[in-house]
Amino acid sequence: MKAMVLHKPAPVETVPLKYEDYPTPRPGRGEVLIKVISCGVCHSNLHMIEGDWVRMGVPAKLPIIPGHEIIGKITELGEGVESFREGEIVGAQPLWSACGHCDYCITGNEHLCNSVQITGETVDGGYAEYFLAKADYIYRIPENVDPEINSPLFCPGVTAYRASKLANLGPNKKVYVIGIGGVGHVALQTSKLFGSEVIAVSTSEAHAKLAEEMGADGVVMAKRDYSNLSEHFGKGDSVIIFSPNQKAIDAAVNIVKKQGTLVVGVFGNINDFRFTKEINVRGSVIGPRKDMKEVLELASKGLIRLKVTKYKLQEANEVLRKLKDGEIIGRAVLLP
Numbered sequence: 001m002k003a004m005v006l007h008k009p010a011p012v013e014t015v016p017l018k019y020e021d022y023p024t025p026r027p028g029r030g031e032v033l034i035k036v037i038s039c040g041v042c043h044s045n046l047h048m049i050e051g052d053w054v055r056m057g058v059p060a061k062l063p064i065i066p067g068h069e070i071i072g073k074i075t076e077l078g079e080g081v082e083s084f085r086e087g088e089i090v091g092a093q094p095l096w097s098a099c100g101h102c103d104y105c106i107t108g109n110e111h112l113c114n115s116v117q118i119t120g121e122t123v124d125g126g127y128a129e130y131f132l133a134k135a136d137y138i139y140r141i142p143e144n145v146d147p148e149i150n151s152p153l154f155c156p157g158v159t160a161y162r163a164s165k166l167a168n169l170g171p172n173k174k175v176y177v178i179g180i181g182g183v184g185h186v187a188l189q190t191s192k193l194f195g196s197e198v199i200a201v202s203t204s205e206a207h208a209k210l211a212e213e214m215g216a217d218g219v220v221m222a223k224r225d226y227s228n229l230s231e232h233f234g235k236g237d238s239v240i241i242f243s244p245n246q247k248a249i250d251a252a253v254n255i256v257k258k259q260g261t262l263v264v265g266v267f268g269n270i271n272d273f274r275f276t277k278e279i280n281v282r283g284s285v286i287g288p289r290k291d292m293k294e295v296l297e298l299a300s301k302g303l304i305r306l307k308v309t310k311y312k313l314q315e316a317n318e319v320l321r322k323l324k325d326g327e328i329i330g331r332a333v334l335l336p
């Protein structure tokens with residue numbers, strides 16, 4: 001098969017992904033082979049490819065095929081797979097597998113399992129013609145969900161939905177969503193589903209426009225230092241942050257009301273934490289299979305829309321360069 005393969009992490013301007021022949025995997029017991037229809041291009045792919053996460057042991061192997069937001073068609077079933085048939089359209093998320101028996105796994109929090117395998121980071125991912133998955137960790141795509149543009153449901157979709165779920169949202173509450181990229185533009189929509197007034201924050205005019213298109217109740221064009229966030233709409237009951245900018249995180253702490261909730265979905269530090277405000281701070285990362293299934297239901301009801309641009313698989317280096325420079329509006333997907 002053809003794939004975009006990473007042999008050595010390097011800046012994306014140096015074209016680190018090579019389009020080349022790669023052995024087509026064969027499904028073992030409990031596994032399925034999927035012919036990739038589309039794979040989303042995630043900011044975390046960029047971090048891994050450029051070597052930002054080498055100190056954390058990512059990628060766990062080289063060469064590796066990146067990509068963890070995947071939709072494709074099952075072409076081969078491994079031994080013992082009874083829950084799927086050949087020809088079915090399915091999706092796979094960053095959670096490639098978990099141990100299945102630890103405390104996290106048995107309580108429906110398998111995305112926190114200490115033995116997870118991560119698609120495109122510890123095992124080969126979806127920047128390829130074929131992708132190998134575990135049958136227990138894939139999802140049937142509803143018929144009215146277009147497989148070419150909905151692969152980002154499997155990372156931004158579930159990530160946004162879980163952050164909204166954890167943000168203590170509800171009617172008569174106001175939530176700020178900071179950072180309107182691939183995840184943020186979905187988080188606006190998933191937050192509205194909980195009945196809250198949703199205010200989008202971005203430093204980019206193009207992203208602010210996207211927020212309006214996606215139904216934000218208000219949009220704040222943030223200054224570079226994020227000092228003007230609460231000027232128009234006051235403080236928020238909740239703040240969800242997907243901007244990987246320390247200044248944005250610092251500002252977020254200050255616009256949460258007393259006893260409000262701050263949900264952090266990016267790396268960063270909570271500086272200037274004031275216990276006297278009794279705020280809740282919590283992290284949120286991707287999501288378990290239950291949340292993923294709920295996201296697919298919402299998408300099939302038309303309640304989650306993705307802003308997606310299609311590219312060819314071979315264009316991955318250039319797409320990642322655009323992502324790095326803030327030129328991707330919504331999400332880019334690669335089609336083999």
Ligand SMILES: [Zn+2]
Pocket residue numbers: 042043044068069155156
């Ligand atoms: Zn992702």
Ligand SMILES: [Zn+2]
Pocket residue numbers: 098099100101102103104105110113114115
């Ligand atoms: Zn486990």
